[in-house]
Amino acid sequence: xxxxxxxxxxxxxxxxxxxxxxxxxxxxxxxxxxxxxxxxxxxxxxxxxxxxxxxxxxxxxxxxxxxxxxxxxxxxxxxxxxxxxxxxxxxxxxxxxxxxxxxxxxxxxxxxxxxxxxxxxxxxxxxxxxxxxxxxxxxxxxxxxxxxxxxxxxxxxxxxxxxxxxxxxxxxxxxxxxxxxxxxxxxxxxxxxxxxxxxxxxxxxxxxxxxxxxxxxxxxxxxxxxxxxxxxxxxxxxxxxxxxxxxxxxxxxxxxxxxxxxxxxxxxxxxxxxxxxxxxxxxxxxxxxxxxxxxxxxxxxxxxxxxxxxxxxxxxxxxxxxxxxxxx
Amino acid sequence: xxxxxxxxxxxxxxxxxxxxxxxxxxxxxxxxxxxxxxxxxxxxxxxxxxxxxxxxxxxxxxxxxxxxxxxxxxxxxxxxxxxxxxxxxxxxxxxxxxxxxxxxxxxxxxxxxxxxxxxxxxxxxxxxxxxxxxxxxxxxxxxxxxxxxxxxxxxxxxxxxxxxxxxxxxxxxxxxxxxxxxxxxxxxxxxxxxxxxxxxxxxxxxxxxxxxxxxxxxxxxxxxxxxxxxxxxxxxxxxxxxxxxxxxxxxxxxxxxxxxxxxxxxxxxxxxxxxxxxxxxxxxxxxxxxxxxxxxxxxxxxxxxxxxxxxxxxxxxxxxxxxxxxxxxxxxxxxxxxxxxxxxxxxxxxxxxxxxxxxxxxxxxxxxxxxxxxxxxxxxxxx
Numbered sequence: 001x002x003x004x005x006x007x008x009x010x011x012x013x014x015x016x017x018x019x020x021x022x023x024x025x026x027x028x029x030x031x032x033x034x035x036x037x038x039x040x041x042x043x044x045x046x047x048x049x050x051x052x053x054x055x056x057x058x059x060x061x062x063x064x065x066x067x068x069x070x071x072x073x074x075x076x077x078x079x080x081x082x083x084x085x086x087x088x089x090x091x092x093x094x095x096x097x098x099x100x101x102x103x104x105x106x107x108x109x110x111x112x113x114x115x116x117x118x119x120x121x122x123x124x125x126x127x128x129x130x131x132x133x134x135x136x137x138x139x140x141x142x143x144x145x146x147x148x149x150x151x152x153x154x155x156x157x158x159x160x161x162x163x164x165x166x167x168x169x170x171x172x173x174x175x176x177x178x179x180x181x182x183x184x185x186x187x188x189x190x191x192x193x194x195x196x197x198x199x200x201x202x203x204x205x206x207x208x209x210x211x212x213x214x215x216x217x218x219x220x221x222x223x224x225x226x227x228x229x230x231x232x233x234x235x236x237x238x239x240x241x242x243x244x245x246x247x248x249x250x251x252x253x254x255x256x257x258x259x260x261x262x263x264x265x266x267x268x269x270x271x272x273x274x275x276x277x278x279x280x281x282x283x284x285x286x287x288x289x290x291x292x293x294x295x296x297x298x299x300x301x302x303x304x305x306x307x308x309x310x311x312x313x314x315x316x317x318x319x320x321x322x323x324x325x326x327x328x
Numbered sequence: 329x330x331x332x333x334x335x336x337x338x339x340x341x342x343x344x345x346x347x348x349x350x351x352x353x354x355x356x357x358x359x360x361x362x363x364x365x366x367x368x369x370x371x372x373x374x375x376x377x378x379x380x381x382x383x384x385x386x387x388x389x390x391x392x393x394x395x396x397x398x399x400x401x402x403x404x405x406x407x408x409x410x411x412x413x414x415x416x417x418x419x420x421x422x423x424x425x426x427x428x429x430x431x432x433x434x435x436x437x438x439x440x441x442x443x444x445x446x447x448x449x450x451x452x453x454x455x456x457x458x459x460x461x462x463x464x465x466x467x468x469x470x471x472x473x474x475x476x477x478x479x480x481x482x483x484x485x486x487x488x489x490x491x492x493x494x495x496x497x498x499x500x501x502x503x504x505x506x507x508x509x510x511x512x513x514x515x516x517x518x519x520x521x522x523x524x525x526x527x528x529x530x531x532x533x534x535x536x537x538x539x540x541x542x543x544x545x546x547x548x549x550x551x552x553x554x555x556x557x558x559x560x561x562x563x564x565x566x567x568x569x570x571x572x573x574x575x576x577x578x579x580x581x582x583x584x585x586x587x588x589x590x591x592x593x594x595x596x597x598x599x600x601x602x603x604x605x606x607x608x609x610x611x612x613x614x615x616x617x618x619x620x621x622x623x624x625x626x627x628x629x630x631x632x633x634x635x636x637x638x639x640x641x642x643x644x645x646x647x648x649x650x651x652x653x654x655x656x657x658x659x660x661x662x663x664x665x666x667x668x669x670x671x672x673x674x675x676x677x678x679x680x681x682x683x684x685x686x687x688x689x690x691x692x693x694x695x696x697x698x699x700x701x702x703x704x705x706x707x708x709x710x711x
Contacts, residue, residue, distance in 0.1 A: 050589045055614070059588055062613050063581045159417040161628055163698045175612060182613065251580075251609040253628050257417075259577055298578075302585035308542040308572045 033274060033289050036322050040293060044300035051303055058182060064295035065184040066091070066243040067262065068288055071269040072195040073236030075287045078270050079199075080229050081212040081279030082138040086127060087240045088262040089149035092255075094119040095244035096153045099162035099254035102169070109169035116248075117241040123149055124237020128230030138233075146263070153256035161255040164248055174249025184246050188288075191239060195284040208232060213280030269294055272323055293322060362529030362619055363640055363679050371524060376672035378516030378550050386514070386672030389649070392656035394435075401663045402435045409437055409658060410459035412452060412469035416444040419626060420647045423691065424494060427651020428468055428658075435659055440464050449476045456480050466490040466658045471498045482506055490661040492654050496546050503669035508661035510670050511654045513645035515547040515623070517675040519554020521643030522597050522621035525679065526555075527563045529619040529640060530595050535567040537593040539583050539603055542572030548599050551623050555597050569593060579603040584610030596620040601629035601642060608632065608639060625678055625690050627699060634683045634703040634710045644676040648692045680710050 045052040070087050077084045098116030105111050127145055131138040164170070176183045199205040210218035211225045219225055248254040273290030275282025297318055301311045376386035394402065409432060413421050421444075429439050440462050445452035452472045459467055460483060467484055471477045471493065478498035484491045484507075491507040501507055526536060538555060541548040552570075559566050571586040573579050579598075583606065587593060595618055598604035604622035611617065617638055622629065625644040632639040650673045657667045678686040684703055687695040695703075703710040 048589065050591075053588075056588050059584055059614065063584065154417065160419070161626075163628060163631060165698070184613075250613060251605065253605075261575075261577070298581055299585050302571070302582050303589040305589070308574045308582075312574070 032325060033272075033286055033293075036325055037289055037293050037296070040296055040300070044296065044303070048300065048303040051300060056299070056303075058185065060292065060295045060299045061185040061188065062182055063299065064291045065188050065246055066259065067265045067269055067294070068188045068291040069191045069239050069243045069246070070236065070262075071266045071273075071287045071291050072191050072284055073232070073239040074266050074270045075195065075273070075275055075282050075284055076199065076208055076232035077138075077236050078267075078275050078277065079212045079279060079282045080208050080225075080232050081215065082131060082229060082232065083142065083267070083277075084124075084127060084138065084233060084236050085142040085263050086123060086145035086149055087236060087266055088259045089146045089153065090120050090123045090237050090240040091244045091247065091262070092258050093123065093149040093153040094241040095248045095254035095258065096156055096162060096256055098241075098245055099164050099248055100156065102164060102166055103162055107166050109166050109172055112164075112166065112169055113173075113245055116245045117238055120237040120239070120241020120244065121234050122237070123240075124234040125230065127237065128233030131233065132226035132229050150256075150260075157256065159256060161253045163253050165252075169245075170249050170252065172249070173245040184250070187242065187246060191242070192284060192288050195287075199284050204228070204231070209280060211279075265291075265294060268319060272319060294319065363525055371521060371677045376514045376517060376674065377520055377554065378514050378672065384670045386670050387668030389511075389653040389656070389671055389673055391668055392653055392660060392671065394656060394659060398660065398663060398665065399435060402437065402659045405437075405465070405662060407437045407465040407659075407662050408440050408462075409466040409468060410440045410462060410464040411442045412455045412459060412467060413442060413444050414447055414452070414470050414472045416442060419691070420624075420645070423647035424470075424651040424654070426692070427648040427653075428655045429651075431652045431655035432659070437655075437659065437662075445472050447472055449473050452477055453480045456484065460484060460487050460489065464489060465662055466492065468492045468494065468654050468658055470494040471496055474499050490658060492658045492661065494650065494654055504666070509654075509657040509667040511650055511657060512670070512672060513547070513647075513650060514672045514675050515550035516554035516557075517672075518623040518643030518645065519551040519597075520558045521675055521677040522551075522623055522641065523555040523558035524562075525641040525677070526595050526597055526619060526621040527559065527566065530563070530566055533565050533567070534594050535569060535590070535592045536595040536597065537586060537590060538568060538570040539579065539586070539596060539598040539607055540570050540572050541576075541599050541603075542574045551599050552597075567592075573603070576603060579606040580610045583607040584614060587611065587614065587616055594618050598622045600624045601626050604639060604642075605629060605632065608637075611638060625676075625686065627696065630678070630683055630687050630695070630699050631702045633678060633680055634699060634706055636680050636706045636709055641677065641679045644678050644686060644690050646673055646676055646690055648690070649673055680706065682711060684711060 050056060074084060094116040097119040098112040101115035102112040123145055127142050130136055130141040172183060174183060178186060199208065207223045207228045210223050211228045215225055247258060269291035270287050271277060272293060273286030275287065297315055301314060306314065379385065411425060411428060415421055425442055432439060443455035443459060445455055449472050457480065467489055474496065478500050481491065481498050481501055493507055493510040495512045497510050530536060538552055540552045556568055559568060569590055571582060573582045596607060598607050598620060601622050601624040604620050605628055607620060619640045620638050621641045623643045625642050629639060629642060633641065653671055653673060657671065660667050676686055676689060684695050687699060
């Protein structure tokens with residue numbers, strides 16, 4: 001806990017004391033994140049002839065969809081001083097639930113969507129209630145659900161994938177497009193806008209900051225921290241459910257072993273985006289940018305033909321450097 | 329709170345309805361110019377192409393048939409055999425175990441248990457030590473790794489227990505001193521099948537991409553080698569490019585970016601079926617429609633082949649038949665007969681016209697309704 005914040009400031013913290021719109025765009029550390037992203041774009045554009053094109057940016061947008069969407073929810077969780085390690089497993093189980101509902105209940109995209117989102121929300125609720133009511137640290141609770149949800153996902157079909165055949169489902173969550181913008185990117189944009197409204201323009205958002213910035217002060221100001229925190233977990237779980245719909249629509253099947261370890265990419269995006277791991281600080285647009293920075297890095301390194309092992313080393317170094325840079 | 333909930337709900341439902349209204353449902357079909365020129369009867373290698381990990385030549389599973397006399401000896405022996413797998417969470421492992429168990433049961437041999445190491449070396453070492461404690465007459469196992477498990481496998485032989493490997497042999501173990509036989513698929517032969525069909529789709533001088541596993545692993549190395557050697561020999565005009573992945577969950581992104589950075593690539597080989605399916609999903613997203621071939625057969629890859637989309641073919645292993653061969657080798661070893669050091673199980677070419685029958689051959693059961701439906705929708709090309 002090296003961060004120092006005055007309780008009074010933290011309790012009411014819209015990040016910083018700047019006007020709402022500015023803080024929405026800049027978070028705590030103005031410009032640095034945008035600068036880091038811009039430098040990366042310039043470097044890759046100069047290094048690869050294929051990088052700077054609309055098609056490639058659509059690629060990056062599509063590839064970062066899952067992480068970006070879940071990271072919006074994770075921003076709420078981390079700002080409220082918690083962590084959710086279960087998101088990748090939640091995604092896997094929600095996908096299985098959506099595909100099985102379409103296979104066995106009714107082959108309708110609405111049934112699939114409700115089952116997927118509902119499963120995600122339910123796991124979020126379990127995480128939230130165990131964390132706040134039994135007061136078990138969320139790290140341990142979600143470590144448990146990480147394992148439990150993955151196990152259930154593998155168990156329901158004895159590890160086999162479930163094939164999806166509903167073409168509306170494919171179109172709405174995976175393969176459709178509006179004005180040339182693919183559905184997964186539209187979902188990311190929708191979730192980001194909704195996240196911004198909820199975190200930066202609503203009473204609930206201010207309570208999330210208060211709960212994470214200084215829980216004691218928040219409690220005395222009448223903030224129901226347990227409810228606020230539980231809702232943040234439910235939001236994250238639901239968004240993991242949405243991500244599962246997108247992934248399964250894109251691959252025409254739900255598989256129980258997908259995206260293992262993705263929780264780390266999600267957390268990295270949120271932290272890179274300027275959120276404090278100790279709560280009370282962060283902004284949704286920063287999270288999106290964090291996710292895009294990691295996605296652009298993955299994309300650019302493949303375009304440059306860097307060997308897969310070296311990619312991991314470079315990626316690790318750049319992420320640490322970027323966090324250090326944006327925190328100065 | 330209510331107002332925020334309304335805003336959130338409103339935004340999401342607006343997005344959903346906009347998508348529902350204006351989605352473009354276009355599912356492009358690859359023109360069916362390839363595969364047709366390939367003679368199915370001569371497509372697969374007639375024997376085993378690859379060599380064992382130590383350069384040995386492969387024996388055929390036919391050499392493992394038991395004579396009546398041998399069968400009687402096995403039945404009289406009332407033997408017990410333990411199985412140690414790397415995982416039991418794959419169709420592949422379940423079919424192997426079914427092939428082994430059902431064959432052993434026919435001759436009155438008991439399976440003492442099936443251990444699953446979950447890909448962890450220390451778990452497998454413990455599994456094998458525990459199995460030795462049960463004093464079985466034999467152990468059939470696939471090593472999770474080549475080096476760390478070797479001393480433990482040596483203990484098996486020292487305890488007087490017969491050992492049969494599937495797919496690879498740990499470093500320093502020799503037949504017949506340390507183990508009886510190793511039975512594996514013909515990975516290089518599978519690669520050749522994928523190469524032959526991919527080449528039939530490629531114009532002269534075209535470029536193909538190999539989506540390869542970047543980790544040094546015997547069977548995946550052999551598959552990619554099978555493709556590149558076949559191409560060099562039979563289609564030297566084709567240019568090959570390669571992209572490696574180390575984390576199988578990242579294939580969709582890596583293959584998608586590879587195609588963006590290499591727009592000259594007009595055909596793909598992916599090293600097993602799941603990476604092929606992940607590549608396919610990123611191709612769909614990017615609106616790219618080029619042929620892919622791969623190795624291994626699963627339900628989803630079978631459906632894609634049946635539909636007649638970009639996934640043209642796969643060279644399939646026969647894990648059930650491989651399990652049968654492992655059981656036979658074990659029984660021969662148990663009654664003191666000599667067994668070949670390496671037995672290769674022949675590859676099976678799977679294309680749209682034989683996908684239903686191939687599914688039956690590989691899985692030893694009728695194809696599920698999803699596959700039959702997909703095939704019916706693509707009749708008469710699909711059978």
